[in-house]
Amino acid sequence: MTPTAQVQSVDWLAIAPPTLTAVVALAVLVADLFLPARHKQLLGWTAIAGLVTSIALLVPLRAGDRSTFCLTTEPAATAACSYTADRFTLVIQLLVLGGALLAALLSLADTRDKLPAGEYWFLLLSSAAGAALLPASRDLATLVVALEVASLPAFALVGMRRGDRMSSEAALKFFLSSVTATAVTLLGVSFVYAATGTLHLTEIAQGLDDVPAGLETLAQAGVALTLVGFAFKTAAVPFHFWVPDTYVGAPLPVAGYLSVVGKAVGFTGLILVTVVAFPSYADIWGPALAVLAALTMTVGNVAALRQVSTRAWSAVRLLAWSSVAQAGYLLVPIAAAAYSSDDQIGATVAYALMYAVVNLGAFAVAALVARTHPENRVADYRGLYAASPLLALTLGFFLLNLAGLPPGIIGLFAKVTVFSAAVDAGLGWLAVIMGVNVVIGLFYYLRWTALLFRDPVGERVHARVPAPITLAIGLAAVAGVVLSGYPQFALRFAADSLF
DSSP states (O other): OOOOBBOOOOOOTTTTHHHHHHHHHHHHHHHHEEEEEEEEHHHHHHHHHHHHHHHHTGGTTTOOOEEEHHHHHHHHTOOOOEEEHHHHHHHHHHHHHHHHHHHHHHHTHHHHHTSSSHHHHHHHHHHHHHHHGGGGOOOOHHHHHHHHHHHHHHHHHHHSSSSHHHHHHHHHHHHHHHHHHHHHHHHHHHHHHHHSSSOOOHHHHHHHTOOGGGGHHHHHHHHHHHHHHHHHHHTTSSSOHHHHHHHHOOOOOHHHHHIIIIHHHHHHHHHHHIIIIIIGGHHHHHHHHHHHHHHHHHHHHHHHHHTTTTTTTHHHHHHHHHHHHHHHHHHHHHHTTTTTTSOOOOHHHHHHHHHHHHHHHHHHHHHHHHOOOTOOOOOGGGGGGEEEHHHHHHHHHHHOOOOOOOTHHHHHHHHHHHHHHHHHTTTTTHHHHHHHHHHHHHHHHHHHHHHTSSSSSOOOOOOOOOHHHHHHHHHHHHHHHHHHOOTHHGGGTTTTTOO
């Protein structure tokens, strides 16, 4: 008789970061029932402390060689595991938990008087726990569960401003697009399982190498549908339609969170299913992702270029379309991995680290400006240097990083790394399209940056700057400066294999 597969005992240290985040989320929800209104701010600081501790728990795992929930009937070297804490996992968990921490700092002021504190912190931490679980997932069941745990609380976060029509519409659009993506992903996963008889990513890769002739079409359909589902999550064109309205309708800290952590979730899932599970179908997903990358960066940059600076919420819309364009750049190394024997995925990870730091920093400054200019137009930033030189210089630094210009060295190096990935893989046409799009991006990023230093129109209104927002901006700025001074910290992932 064939021995029944058993699962090994749990490695609690390996699963500690997402587990602690989930536990703190539950603790905050329960504590909200008993805390009087005047002490609700304690929930926010508890959530922040939980995120800081979860990040600290990544340090003992830095060797990146732990796995758990493995089938013990197989040899240790080849055992199929459902959770793996390798270097790829740890870097993405650092990005996700760090992004959630900055979003939490930005949210403290709003949860004092605008948002229900207990519900908000529970939803934010629950989403962060799912996002931290996803990069460690090594079977499709865990992957889909982590994806939904990260996504479902985000719907409610977007619609958290009760009575606000724009917030409700944004939540509905986000919900409908995500549910569609989930349905398509689950259908693709079911087809892949039917064709291979397994859910573990490494075993799927082996099964797809030798699919019976009668199941070949089913396997191809499963691969295609799974990729389409994750394309929704990454906001790749033409699955991007929900992004601008969702970012405008959501509270600004939530919009910043979605622009970074939401994208990290989608791209991490896409990397795992393409490079780990579907390498034998690289001739299908490689060209598809290359075309998606070209479309996404072009549509995003052109739409950002067309934003009218005097239109209400034009600053948030510009950042939203910019995030779509950045998604196109992030897709390039994944597509290149299908054409090159070298591991190109590190370029996506390096670019994601740069993008997370500076984009969240830009949203943090936007959240601060919104306290005196609620419509958050690009024109509202005119003369910011005269009123607050340090804030203007910080925003200019973030925008120049996104554009890939000095002194934002990490932005420049990240773009060069992605460009090199396309060239090395023989995707010269995609490298040319990327070059054109970088030039388009320079125009609107520099236009916004120049506006910061022009003479102000009228007198700017000064408002008290909450300390948590100042801390969030400072952390993002320091991280950007450190990465610019020592870009190898991020860019070394472009050279080393992550799997």
